[in-house]
Each structure stands twice: as structure tokens, then as C-alpha cells.
Amino acid sequence: MEYPEIDKYASLKSPIHKFDPRAKILTFSSLIFLFVFVDDILLATINLIFAFTLLLISRLPLGFVFDRMKPVFLFVLPILVIMSLTVEGSELVRICGVAVSYEGVRYGTLITARAIAAVTLALTMLGTMRFDTTIKALYMLKVPGTLVQMMMFTYRYIFVLLYEFSRMRRAMSCKGFVLKANRYALSMLGNLLGMLIVKSYERALRVHKSMISKGYTGSPGTITQFNMAVKDYVLAVSIIGTAILLRMYSVILSVVS
Amino acid sequence: MTSAIRVRNLSYTYPDGTVALENISFEIEKGESVALVGPNGAGKSTLLLHLNGILHSSGSRGAIEVLGEAVDPKKVHEMPKKIGIVFQNPDDMLFMPMLADDVAFGPINLGVERDEVERRIKDSLEMVGLAGYETRVPHHLSGGEKKRAALATVLSMEPLILALDEPTANLDPKSRSELIEILKRLKDEGKTLLIVTHDINAIPELADRVIVLNNTVIADGTTREIFSDTEMLVAAGLEVPVIMQLFEVLQAFGYPCDVLPLSIESAVRNLTRTIENGDGHIHLHIHKHTHREIGYARSKYQHHADVNHSEKAT
Numbered sequence: 001m002e003y004p005e006i007d008k009y010a011s012l013k014s015p016i017h018k019f020d021p022r023a024k025i026l027t028f029s030s031l032i033f034l035f036v037f038v039d040d041i042l043l044a045t046i047n048l049i050f051a052f053t054l055l056l057i058s059r060l061p062l063g064f065v066f067d068r069m070k071p072v073f074l075f076v077l078p079i080l081v082i083m084s085l086t087v088e089g090s091e092l093v094r095i096c097g098v099a100v101s102y103e104g105v106r107y108g109t110l111i112t113a114r115a116i117a118a119v120t121l122a123l124t125m126l127g128t129m130r131f132d133t134t135i136k137a138l139y140m141l142k143v144p145g146t147l148v149q150m151m152m153f154t155y156r157y158i159f160v161l162l163y164e165f166s167r168m169r170r171a172m173s174c175k176g177f178v179l180k181a182n183r184y185a186l187s188m189l190g191n192l193l194g195m196l197i198v199k200s201y202e203r204a205l206r207v208h209k210s211m212i213s214k215g216y217t218g219s220p221g222t223i224t225q226f227n228m229a230v231k232d233y234v235l236a237v238s239i240i241g242t243a244i245l246l247r248m249y250s251v252i253l254s255v256v257s
Numbered sequence: 258m259t260s261a262i263r264v265r266n267l268s269y270t271y272p273d274g275t276v277a278l279e280n281i282s283f284e285i286e287k288g289e290s291v292a293l294v295g296p297n298g299a300g301k302s303t304l305l306l307h308l309n310g311i312l313h314s315s316g317s318r319g320a321i322e323v324l325g326e327a328v329d330p331k332k333v334h335e336m337p338k339k340i341g342i343v344f345q346n347p348d349d350m351l352f353m354p355m356l357a358d359d360v361a362f363g364p365i366n367l368g369v370e371r372d373e374v375e376r377r378i379k380d381s382l383e384m385v386g387l388a389g390y391e392t393r394v395p396h397h398l399s400g401g402e403k404k405r406a407a408l409a410t411v412l413s414m415e416p417l418i419l420a421l422d423e424p425t426a427n428l429d430p431k432s433r434s435e436l437i438e439i440l441k442r443l444k445d446e447g448k449t450l451l452i453v454t455h456d457i458n459a460i461p462e463l464a465d466r467v468i469v470l471n472n473t474v475i476a477d478g479t480t481r482e483i484f485s486d487t488e489m490l491v492a493a494g495l496e497v498p499v500i501m502q503l504f505e506v507l508q509a510f511g512y513p514c515d516v517l518p519l520s521i522e523s524a525v526r527n528l529t530r531t532i533e534n535g536d537g538h539i540h541l542h543i544h545k546h547t548h549r550e551i552g553y554a555r556s557k558y559q560h561h562a563d564v565n566h567s568e569k570a571t
Contacts, residue, residue: 130392132354156352159396206349209311213344214414215337215366223361223371 006068006123006155009060010130016058017128020232021137027236028125034243035117041106044113046246051120054239060127069119076115083108131155136224145220153207161200168192259325261287261418261449262308262340267319269303269312277303279473281319287417290450292464292480294457296494299471301453302345305420308451309336324417337363341416345423347403350410351395356387359395359406363414374413381413382406385439401432408439418449425456437462458498461519469493484519487557496558500524505557509550510541 010017016024035047055065089103126134138148172188179185245252262285269278277300285291293301306312307321313330321328323339341363344350353359357378364374382388385405390398398406404424411419424440425433433456440463444450452463460467460480467483469476469490476489484490484497496502497519504517504524513531518524531539 130355132358135354152354153352156354156396160348203349206344206346207352209306210344210350211352211362212311212333213309213337213342214363214410215334216362217334217366220362221365222358223365223374 006126007129007131007134009064009127010133012059012128014057014059014128015235016054016124018231019128019235020226020228021129021133022141022226023228023232023236024125024129025134025137025141027239028121030240031243032118032121034247035121036114038114038247039110041110041113043246043249044110044117047243048113048117048120050243050246051117051124055120055124058124058128060124065120065123065127068123069116072115072119076112080108080112083111133224136222137226139220139222140226145218149220157200157203157207160203161196164199165192165196168195259287260284260322261289261324262451263320263322264304264307265320265322267304267307267317267321269300269307269318270316272316276472278307281470281474283468283474283477285449285451287449288447289466290444290464291452291466291468292460293451293453293468293470294455294460294493294495295470301470302422304470305342305422305451305453308420309333309340309342311342334366337411337414337416338367339416340418340420341411341414343408343411343419343421343424345426347400347407348396350407351398351403354394355391356382356393356395356398356406357391359410360391360413363410367414377413377415381409384412384442385409386435399432401428401435404428404432404436405439408436418451419443420451420453422453423455424452425454425459433459457496458500461498461523469495480519481516491558502554502558505554506551507541509547509554510543511547512539512541 019027031051035044035051038044038047055062084100084104085098087101087104087107089101091099092102092105093100129137135148135152138151139145169192172192177185177188179189262283264284265282267278267281268276270276281300281304293304295301303312307317308323308328310321310328310330310333313328323336326339328336351359353362360378360381361374364377369377378391379388382390385408387402387405387409390402390406395403395406408421408424421440424436428436437459440450440452444463450463454460454463461484464480467476467478467480468474469483471493475493476483476486478486484501487497490496500521501517501519504512504514504527508514508517514527516527518527528539
């Protein structure tokens with residue numbers, strides 16, 4: 001079974017891989033915030049290109065990244081379609097009697113470009129360091145412990161849950177179950193998911209007991225140390241600086257003209 | 258002398274009303290290695306979780322002392338220094354993204370200094386034969402490696418007592434023997450061990466004493482005393498080590514053996530002595546009672562056969 005490992009290519013060599021984990025998280029998070037609040041479609045497109053450039057610099061296999069972007073498209077593409085058909089404005093084209101507005105296409109494209117740029121940045125950030133490094137960097141950046149632990153446990157146990165799900169699914173197949181588009185199959189799938197939730201809950205209780213038996217009191221710690229070098233500061237300032245310049249290009253242009 | 262563990266009249270009832278433990282009392286001395294056996298649902302794991310106060314609730318009655326101090330459910334976080342519990346399922350114990358983090362988790366919680374934590378990670382992983390696995394991801398380890406890794410996460414807290422819940426369950430023969438070797442080493446180093454197990458054949462190698470539990474303590478004695486009490490073992494749904502059963506069969510063939518060996522090592526010693534005493538030979542024979550005696554020896558622990566017979570009878 002293939003697991004959805006986000007850090008499969010964390011051992012590659014690239015400037016993004018070498019970037020200090022804390023600086024990387026701060027830089028990429030800043031970029032994501034800068035990119036998602038853009039209103040101009042041209043700027044959003046430039047941002048998207050910028051995000052892809054960073055992805056290319058990171059040398060992460062494009063197939064690996066696009067594969068993980070599929071669920072995002074599932075959410076974003078319907079928005080593009082719905083916006084194009086529902087936002088009022090000047091008619092761009094009429095398909096089967098339904099008007100597609102220019103404003104709708106514009107808003108839809110803007111949202112799509114923002115979302116893809118943000119997800120590309122997030123995947124580039126998470127894919128270029130081991131997950132445990134991400135967790136430790138988040139602790140060091142004083143991100144609330146509860147939030148970090150929730151992330152950590154979700155990632156750790158998603159593999160266990162997937163394994164359990166596939167085992168139960170296989171057991172059902174061994175007993176002659178065939179997934180069909182009917183009520184019975186849906187009800188069986190519901191039972192399977194319900195069982196998975198019960199098992200997850202019981203596992204959570206056991207893991208909690210195991211943590212308490214190792215002296216856990218709610219405040220986790222780490223002994224890892226990261227060392228910020230000059231190159232990390234330079235890289236962080238360069239990336240964020242470029243993004244800010246892009247964000248302000250219209251202001252700069254108006255001042256110049 | 259202060260006992261390692263002292264349990265007095267411990268009873269526990271689950272919230273749904275199921276009685277798990279009933280009036281349990283026993284004492285384990287420092288350096289002792291004790292096996293806790295019993296059928297499924299006998300309350301073995303429940304008892305283990307009471308030893309560091311995790312399961313202590315309104316359903317619990319009685320007193321537990323660990324290293325002379327009463328177990329206080331409000332001070333559960335202080336218990337790992339005294340008693341480390343290794344859970345049955347290693348996936349419940351390995352919850353960090355990297356193995357070294359899992360091993361460091363306990364010591365960090367105990368406030369151990371950074372350098373010391375690093376030393377403990379190294380030593381613990383070395384002790385369980387996983388040196389160099391520091392950066393490995395727990396969900397990529399094999400079943401045997403996970404079991405050893407789970408043990409390392411507890412060893413790193415350097416507890417004086419180790420309580421293990423079915424350490425050899427679901428392991429292949431190689432992983433099982435590796436784990437037994439690690440536990441034997443810990444026993445030889447004088448660590449107090451309490452091992453919950455169904456692995457009857459491993460007990461003679463690991464424990465000097467056996468406590469038989471079936472919601473209450475039904476027997477407590479040396480390994481030999483317990484394995485000599487056939488009636489009690491059968492009543493508790495247990496059996497004796499295979500090597501002991503083999504020598505009972507050999508006795509039916511006339512093999513001279515007053516004390517049945519419990520392990521391969523003692524069987525080798527026994528055979529060597531018998532061969533030496535018999536001028537290089539072992540004399541076995543069949544007489545008119547041999548087959549009856551073999552049948553008796555073989556049927557003593559066959560629980561399933563009994564069930565089938567009774568089903569047929571009904």
C-alpha cells in the first residue's frame with residue numbers, strides 16, 4: 001500500500017532543502033499570506049509563477065507535487081465553474097443558454113490562482129524537510145503545543161488508520177463484499193468507517209495512557225537545535241522582499257508615473 | 258527490605274460493571290523477575306495499568322506501593338522514574354515522527370538534561386539492538402523492531418522496575434528470541450521485571466516466579482511449583498512448556514527423570530547427565546502401561562480436545 005508521505009523527498013539537495021527549517025516556515029507562511037490576499041489577477045498569475053519557480057528550485061518531482069494537489073483541484077475547480085456562472089456582469093459567452101460572465105471568470109480564476117499558489121508553496125515547504133523537523137521547528141517558533149501535537153498525531157496515525165482501513169476492506173472482500181453503487185454497499189461502507197472511528201478513539205485512549213506512563217504532562221519538549229546562518233537570513237529576506245515588491249508593484253508604478 | 262511492588266487487596270470494576278480484578282494481593286522483591294499469566298480477560302493488563310496509577314479511578318479499591326511509596330493517581334507523571342510500562346501494541350507507544358524523538362520523549366518529560374537525553378537515546382537503542390535507527394520513522398519499522406523500539410522508549414527513562422505486557426506476542430521466531438535475549442540480559446543486570454505473557458515456553462528463561470491470575474490471584478510460586486500443579490493450570494486454561502511435556506512422554510518410555518526440565522538448557526543438561534550415567538546410552542522401552550501413560554501425559558493439557566468431547570457428549 002502506498003502511504004501519503006509528504007516528506008518522501010526531504011533528503012534531496014537544493015537551496016530550499018538547505019534553508020533553516022524555522023526561517024523556511026516563516027518565509028513560506030509570509031508568502032502564502034501575501035499571495036492569498038492579492039486582488040489583481042495579473043499579480044496573482046505572477047505570484048503563481050513565483051511559487052512554481054520556488055518549486056522548481058526545490059527540485060521536488062513535479063509528479064509528486066501535482067499528485068498531492070489533486071484534492072485541492074477538487075475543491076477549487078467547482079468554484080471556478082460556479083463563479084463563472086453565478087457572478088453577474090458582462091456576458092463573455094453563452095453555453096447552452098447559460099451566460100458566462102467576464103467578472104465571474106475573473107473572480108474564479110483569481111481564486112484558483114491564489115489557491116494553487118498557496119498550496120504549491122505549502123507543499124514546497126513541507127516536502128523539503130522531514131516531518132519531524134517541521135514539528136520541531138514549529139515548537140521552536142512557539143506555535144501552540146496543542147496545535148503542533150494535533151498535527152503530529154494526525155500525520156503519525158494516518159498511516160496506521162489507512163493500514164487498518166485497507167485491512168478491513170480486504171477482509172470484507174474476502175467475505176464476498178463487492179462495492180457497488182447501491183444502498184447495501186453504502187451501508188457497509190458506513191459500518192466500516194464507523195468501526196474505524198471507534199477503533200481510532202480506542203487507540204487514542206491507549207496512546208494517551210502510554211504518553212502519561214512516560215511522564216507526559218501536556219507540555220512537550222525537544223532537544224533538537226537548529227542553527228540559523230547568514231545565508232538563511234539572506235534567503236528569507238530575498239524571498240519575502242521579492243514578494244513584497246511584487247505586491248507593491250502597482251503602487252510603485254503609480255509613484256514612478 | 259523495601260519491596261519493589263506491593264499490592265494489597267486490589268479490586269477494580271470497569272464502568273460497565275465488569276469486575277476485572279478482585280482482591281489481588283502480592284509482593285515482588287527488588288531484582289525479582291516475575292511472570293504474570295492467565296487466560297484472556299483475566300485482568301493482567303488492567304493490573305499492569307494500576308501499577309503506575311493510570312487506571313486508578315472510583316472503580317479501584319485497595320492499595321499499591323511501588324518502591325515503598327503508595328501509588329498516587331495525582332502523581333502519575335512521577336511514576337516513570339520508578340516503573341516503566343511497555344504496552345502490548347507498540348504502535349500505541351511509538352507516536353512521534355522519528356524514533357529518536359520517541360526514545361527522548363520520556364526523559365524530556367522527566368526533565369533530564371539535553372546531553373543526558375542524547376546519551377540515553379544512544380544507550381537504549383543499543384540495548385535493544387537498534388543502534389543507528391535514531392532517524393528512522395516508526396511506521397516503517399517491522400513488527401519485531403517496533404516491539405524493541407517500544408521497549409527502548411521505556412528503558413530511556415531508566416526505571417527501576419519494568420512491567421511488560423505480552424512482549425513476545427505476534428513476533429516471528431527470530432524477533433521473539435531476540436526480545437527474549439534482551440529481557441534475559443535485563444534480568445541478569447538485576448532489573449525488577451514483571452512480564453505479562455501467554456508465551457509459556459519463554460517463562461522458564463525469563464522468570465523465577467509465576468503469578469497466575471484469573472481476576473484474582475489463583476496461584477503464586479516459583480516457576481517449577483506452578484508448572485508442577487497440573488490441576489490448577491488446566492483449571493486456569495494454561496499449560497506447561499513443550500519441553501516439559503516431551504519429558505513427561507519420555508518418562509512413559511522409561512526415561513529416568515525425577516525433575517522435569519522446563520527449558521532447552523536444562524533439558525540438554527538432563528540428557529547429558531543421563532547419557533553419562535548410562536555409559537553413553539539412554540535406555541527407553543515399551544511395556545504394557547506405556548501407551549496408557551503416554552495418552553495420559555498428552556491429554557493432560559489438551560483443553561480443546563476436552564471441549565470437543567464435552568460437545569459431542571451433549
